[in-house]
Amino acid sequence: MDNQTVINKTKEHIANTYGRYDVAIQRGSGARCTDFDGKEYIDFTSGIGVNSLGFCNETWALAVSRQAQTLNHTSNLYYTEPGALLAERLCKATGMKKAFFSNSGAEANEGAIKAARKYSYDKYGSGRYEIVTLVNSFHGRTLATITATGQDVFHQFFDPFVEGFRYAKANDIDDVLDKVNDQTCAIMIEVIQGEGGILTLEGDFLNALDKLAKERDILLIVDEVQTGIGRTGTLFAYSHFDLMPNIVTAAKGLGGGLPIGAILFDEKTQNVLSPGTHATTYGANPICCAGANAVLDYLTDDKLRTITQNNTMITDYILHLPHVKSVSGLGLMIGIEIDIDNQTVVKKCIEKGLLVLTAKHKIRLLPPLNITAEEIDAGLAILKDVLHSI
Numbered sequence: 001m002d003n004q005t006v007i008n009k010t011k012e013h014i015a016n017t018y019g020r021y022d023v024a025i026q027r028g029s030g031a032r033c034t035d036f037d038g039k040e041y042i043d044f045t046s047g048i049g050v051n052s053l054g055f056c057n058e059t060w061a062l063a064v065s066r067q068a069q070t071l072n073h074t075s076n077l078y079y080t081e082p083g084a085l086l087a088e089r090l091c092k093a094t095g096m097k098k099a100f101f102s103n104s105g106a107e108a109n110e111g112a113i114k115a116a117r118k119y120s121y122d123k124y125g126s127g128r129y130e131i132v133t134l135v136n137s138f139h140g141r142t143l144a145t146i147t148a149t150g151q152d153v154f155h156q157f158f159d160p161f162v163e164g165f166r167y168a169k170a171n172d173i174d175d176v177l178d179k180v181n182d183q184t185c186a187i188m189i190e191v192i193q194g195e196g197g198i199l200t201l202e203g204d205f206l207n208a209l210d211k212l213a214k215e216r217d218i219l220l221i222v223d224e225v226q227t228g229i230g231r232t233g234t235l236f237a238y239s240h241f242d243l244m245p246n247i248v249t250a251a252k253g254l255g256g257g258l259p260i261g262a263i264l265f266d267e268k269t270q271n272v273l274s275p276g277t278h279a280t281t282y283g284a285n286p287i288c289c290a291g292a293n294a295v296l297d298y299l300t301d302d303k304l305r306t307i308t309q310n311n312t313m314i315t316d317y318i319l320h321l322p323h324v325k326s327v328s329g330l331g332l333m334i335g336i337e338i339d340i341d342n343q344t345v346v347k348k349c350i351e352k353g354l355l356v357l358t359a360k361h362k363i364r365l366l367p368p369l370n371i372t373a374e375e376i377d378a379g380l381a382i383l384k385d386v387l388h389s390i
Contacts, residue, residue: 003036021350028055031368031375033355042379043355046368049194049226049333052253052295054368060256060294067290076283083284086292090264093235093296096248097270100263101284105225105251106140108261111278112188112247113144115263116219117164119272120185123217130183131221134170138195139188139223148188151196170201173208180212186219186247187212191237194226197360198328198335206241219246219269225261226333229253230299230369233308233331240330253369256295260288298370307331307369310376314365317380321387328362332371336363340390348390354382 006024026036031043031054046052053060067082074080087099102108113131120128133139137150143162146154150167166184168176170193180187187209193199213220222245227237231253234240238248246269251261259282265272282288308331315327318336328335338345342358349356357364367376 001036006036021347023350023355030054030057031371031379039353041350041353041355042375042382044365044367044379045355045357046253046366047257048357049231049252049366050255051257052229052231052369053256053298054370057256057294057370059297060291063294064258064287064291067287071286073282073285073287075281076279080284080286080289082286082289082293086284086289086296089293089296090250090262094248094264095244095266096264097267098265100265100273100278101289102251102261102263102280103259103282104140104261105223105249106142106145106261107280108225108249108251108263109139109145109148109188109223110142111263111273112221112223112249113148113186114278115247115265115269115272116186116188116221118277119219119269122272128183128185130164130166130181131186131188132166132168132176132179132184133188134190134193135167136170136193136196136199137188137190137223138193139190140225170199171205173205173212176209176212180216180218184216184218186221188221188223190223190227191241191243192227192232192329192333194333194364195359197362198333198364200328200330203241206238206243210243213246221245221247221249223249225249225251226366227330229295230304230307231331231333231366232329233304233311235299235304237330254292254295255288256291258288258291260285260292303369310367310371314376314380318383321384323387323390332365332367332369334365335359336365337361338363338387344390345386348386349382352382352386354379354386356383 003024024036025033034040117129133148133150135150139145139148147161147165166179168179191201222238224236228250246266248264254260311331323338323340325337342363
């Protein structure tokens with residue numbers, strides 16, 4: 001096939017739910033990929049943070065292949081090794097006590113919402129079910145998680161929405177206090193609002209949230225679907241702050257390209273979801289868990305330090321480019337505020353062989369965690385050329 005054939009078949013047979021660019025990717029290696037017409041691209045998107053080790057990392061691919069030839073799926077009626085090892089590693093690395101594996105970030109957040117409500121029901125009875133989230137947040141596209149999402153643009157078409165969510169302003173503890181009441185069971189946040197424009201919450205605000213939650217026995221849920229698994233230079237972004245959540249969700253980069261999500265529970269919440277209260281057929285799929293274990297193998301302390309160092313280098317470079325007003329984010333989760341239309345920049349980058357993302361009005365960069373210095377230099381050179389040409 002060529003590019004246009006793939007594009008035409010997609011338009012004819014796949015539901016039109018995505019605003020796709022005219023790029024049909026055939027193969028990839030590291031942070032480079034090639035379309036069906038032979039054009040090469042540097043990838044600063046990693047599949048919206050999913051390809052944590054880039055395209056077709058050899059160690060990851062071997063782990064997945066070996067597992068696929070050993071045991072592909074059973075069900076959660078039985079025990080398997082990859083899921084047990086993955087849960088152990090995540091719990092030991094975070095201090096959390098139990099894990100539940102889902103298929104996506106939205107599912108992980110949905111499970112976290114259910115767990116928070118059940119914790120409160122078990123302890124206080126019915127009626128204490130509200131969850132406070134933040135304005136500008138994004139938590140997924142299921143009915144509960146789009147309702148949890150604090151952006152009006154998502155609150156249309158699908159009425160009636162799930163009741164029990166209230167929205168407070170980010171970095172405004174007084175507004176949070178105004179929204180919390182006797183019906184509140186949880187506060188749900190992203191420490192960096194990803195789809196909201198790569199906005200990092202303030203340390204004082206997070207500390208105040210933590211104190212409030214502990215004082216009132218309100219669960220603190222941290223959505224690490226985009227920020228987790230090394231993306232910000234630590235295994236989870238909340239560890240940049242003096243914060244210990246009750247529930248943490250993860251997905252995207254965890255599987256390195258395979259669909260997997262996770263909910264991590266602390267001592268207080270570890271036994272809330274009992275048999276029959278939550279489940280998923282594909283949860284802890286051995287192949288997906290094998291891929292996730294390969295990702296965790298990569299994330300040594302040295303590799304995490306390199307991610308932080310790359311942030312400093314990339315940020316310093318970008319700040320000297322034309323049209324750039326500011327740079328935000330941590331690690332390899334970078335938002336670039338520009339004074340021109342970001343879609344124009346994205347399209348011109350594609351023309352010159354660089355894949356980048358947007359987040360609200362910003363350019364968003366989510367390169368593979370193992371991107372090489374040469375790949376970074378090549379991508380930044382294209383970005384520089386584009387910004388100078390506009």
